[in-house]
Amino acid sequence: MTELRVAVIASHNGSNLRALHQASLVADAQFGIVLVISNNSESGALRYARDNRIPARHLSGRTHDDPDEAMRAALVEHQVGLVVTAGYLKKIGPRTRSEFATRIINVHPALLPRHGGPGMYGRHVHQAVLDAGDQVSGVSVHHVSGEYDAGAVIARIEVPVRPGDTAETLGARVLEAEHTLLPDVVRRIAHDSNALRSRPLEPTSDR
Numbered sequence: 001m002t003e004l005r006v007a008v009i010a011s012h013n014g015s016n017l018r019a020l021h022q023a024s025l026v027a028d029a030q031f032g033i034v035l036v037i038s039n040n041s042e043s044g045a046l047r048y049a050r051d052n053r054i055p056a057r058h059l060s061g062r063t064h065d066d067p068d069e070a071m072r073a074a075l076v077e078h079q080v081g082l083v084v085t086a087g088y089l090k091k092i093g094p095r096t097r098s099e100f101a102t103r104i105i106n107v108h109p110a111l112l113p114r115h116g117g118p119g120m121y122g123r124h125v126h127q128a129v130l131d132a133g134d135q136v137s138g139v140s141v142h143h144v145s146g147e148y149d150a151g152a153v154i155a156r157i158e159v160p161v162r163p164g165d166t167a168e169t170l171g172a173r174v175l176e177a178e179h180t181l182l183p184d185v186v187r188r189i190a191h192d193s194n195a196l197r198s199r200p201l202e203p204t205s206d207r
Contacts, residue, residue: 004031004190007080009071009088010038014045015175016086016107016182021052023183030190035078037071039090068093075100082189085144086182089121092144102196104144107182109174111156112140116149126167126174135161137170139177141185143196154196157181 006024008017014036021033036049039060049056057074064070072095075083083104085092092104108116108125115128115137129137138158143151159177161170188195 004186005034005079005081006031006186007035007037007075007078007083008033008045009083009085009092010036010043010045011040011089012043012045012087014038014043014048014087016084016178017045018048019179020084020086020183020186021048021054023187029187031082031186035074035080037074039067039088045087068095072096072099082186083144084182084186086178087121091146091148094146097144097146102143105141105154105185105196106144106149106151107178108140108142108149109137109171109178110140111136111138111158112142112149112153116140118148120149123167123171126171129161129170130165130167137161137174139174139181141182155181155185 008020010017017036023029024032033054036045036054036056037059038046041058046056046058055078059067059070059074061067071093075096076099081103083100085104085106097104110116110125110129115125120128136158138156140153140156142153145151157177159174185195
């Protein structure tokens with residue numbers, strides 16, 4: 001079986017990149033991280049990539065007149081088979097979406113379609129869950145479309161909201177679940193491309 005070539009696109013810390021990279025080193029993972037792209041030259045994602053000898057690119061409106069075309073070209077150059085956006089705070093441009101179609105997925109720290117869309121990232125998501133009085137939050141992995149968090153969900157896992165939770169405590173448990181679900185989804189895709197199809201709700205987590 002040919003190893004799935006994965007690119008990760010991130011804006012900040014890159015904790016999901018680290019989780020994916022570590023998962024890729026396990027025997028029979030069948031995928032490898034071949035490129036990391038960030039719109040932030042100081043991102044932890046780029047530092048991690050360089051520290052681990054993964055090809056890394058800083059692509060943004062400051063570096064390229066057409067960052068969408070630059071991203072598309074970089075992904076094609078590295079023969080990427082799956083694009084993972086993880087904490088990437090920009091929309092993927094139309095040229096890149098057209099080139100990779102259903103092969104772009106995102107991880108979102110809530111149970112879509114609730115608490116998705118513009119402005120729903122990081123602490124904002126978890127505070128919205130608490131403000132809504134939800135008893136359950138979680139993680140969704142979904143296809144990337146032209147709108148934020150609007151693509152079909154591939155997999156998700158529930159994380160209970162506990163009494164006394166703050167956005168920070170809930171966010172920490174959700175992030176832990178991201179680090180479990182995202183590598184599992186990518187591993188499944190590497191072994192069977194049908195895993196890119198939408199999936200039923202994952203069992204409730206005990207986190």
